Amino acid sequence: MAAKWLTVxxxxxxxxxxxxxxxxxDLVAVRPDRGGAGRAVAFVEVKTRKADSFGGPLGAVGWxxxxxLARSAKVWISRHQKAADTFRFDVIGVILGGGNxxxxxxxxxxxxxxxx
Numbered sequence: 453m454a455a456k457w458l459t460v461x462x463x464x465x466x467x468x469x470x471x472x473x474x475x476x477x478d479l480v481a482v483r484p485d486r487g488g489a490g491r492a493v494a495f496v497e498v499k500t501r502k503a504d505s506f507g508g509p510l511g512a513v514g515w516x517x518x519x520x521l522a523r524s525a526k527v528w529i530s531r532h533q534k535a536a537d538t539f540r541f542d543v544i545g546v547i548l549g550g551g552n553x554x555x556x557x558x559x560x561x562x563x564x565x566x567x568x
Contacts, residue, residue, distance in 0.1 A: 453500075453546050453553065453555065454478070454479060454496065454498040454544040454546055454555065455468065455479055455481075457544065457555045457557070458479065458481050458494075458496070458544075458557075461557075462483050463481040463482065463483045463494070464481065464482050464483060465479055465480070465481055466480045466481065466482045466493075466532070467479070467480035467528070470524065470528055471524075472523065472524040472527045472528075475520045475521075475523060475524045476524065477495050477496070477497070477521060477524050477525065477528065478496055478497055478498040479494075479495075479496040479498065479544075480493065480494070480495055480496070480528060481493070481494045481496055481542075482494075485536065485537075485538055489536040490534060490535060490536025490537045490538065491534060491536075491537050491538075492537075492538050492540070493529075493537055493538065493539045493540070494539075494540050494541070494542045494559075495521060495524075495525045495528070495539070495540070495541050495542070496541075496542045496543070496544055497513050497517065497521060497541070497542075497543050497544070497561075498543075498544050498545075498546065499512045499513070499543065499544070499545050499546070500545075500546040500547075500548065501545065501546070501547050501548070502547075502548055502549055512543075512545075513543050513561065513562070518541070518562050521541060522541075525539065525541070540559065540560050541560070541561050541562050541563070542557060542558060542559050542560070542561055543557075543558045543561040544556065544557050544558070545558070
C-alpha cells in the first residue's frame with residue numbers, strides 16, 4: 453500500500469526490502485530531483501497499525517531503528533549513488549481502521565547521523 457501511494461505521487465520504487473545483513477530498508481524510492489540535476493532518493497520505513505491511538509508512525513521509529521536504517525542506507529548509497537543524488541529518510545504510516553485506510557507520509561523524518 454505504501455509503495456502504491458508513493459508511485460501515485462511520482463516516485464519509482466527502486467528496491468523493496470533492501471537487505472544488508474540482518475537489517476533492511478522497507479522501500480527505496482527515487483524520482484527526479486526538483487532541481488533537475490540528479491535524483492531524490494528516499495529510504496522509507498513503513499509502519500502499519502490498526503489504529504493511531506498509540507502514537508503515529510514516526511514515534512515507532514526510535515533511535516536504534518534510525519541507526520540501522522542509516523547503516524543500510526550507506527551501503528545502498530555506496531552501491532547505487534549517482535552524481536547529484538540527494539538522500540533523505542521518510543516514514544510512511546498505514547493506519548487500518550474501521551474499514552478505512554489512511555496513509556501518513558512524513559518526509560525527512562530524521563537526518564543521517566554523522567557517525568554510525
